[in-house]
Amino acid sequence: MHDTWEQKQKLSLEKESERKELMVEQREAILKAQEEREKRWQMIEEKDDVELSVRNVCDTVVELPTNDWLRKVRQMLSLEQETREETTVTSVYRNAFVVDNALLSLVSKVDKHMAPIDETSTMLDSSSIR
Secondary structure (H helix, E strand, O other): OHHHHHHHHHHHHHHHHHHHHHHHHHHHHHHHHHHHHHHHHHHHHHHOOHHHHHHHHHHHOOOOOHHHHHHHHHHHHHHHHHHHHHHHHHHHHHHHHHHHHHHHHHHHHHHHHHHHHHHHHHHHHHHHHO
């Protein structure tokens, strides 16, 4: 009976030791996974890619509707690109308008200064004819 008790105690200690080792391994695995997630987030932030960021969120959080999020992100990126293109076109038209306006103003000033010269030259021409 005494041997059985000692065996049970020894077996209990072994099981407790195994359990502690497994808990340590589990903690290490959790820490390693956390470090990997942080590295992945850091790489994604460096790339500055919105779609990749959303995919990463969807991979880490299972509850998110992946397809819906990705579709919305693609739609937002498309709208952003369209807005940039429209801004560029608007900027080109604005710059053209400013240049045209400046040229018209310059032509108007030149015409005002040229008018007296033209009248004087016509006067000279008509007096020399007489």
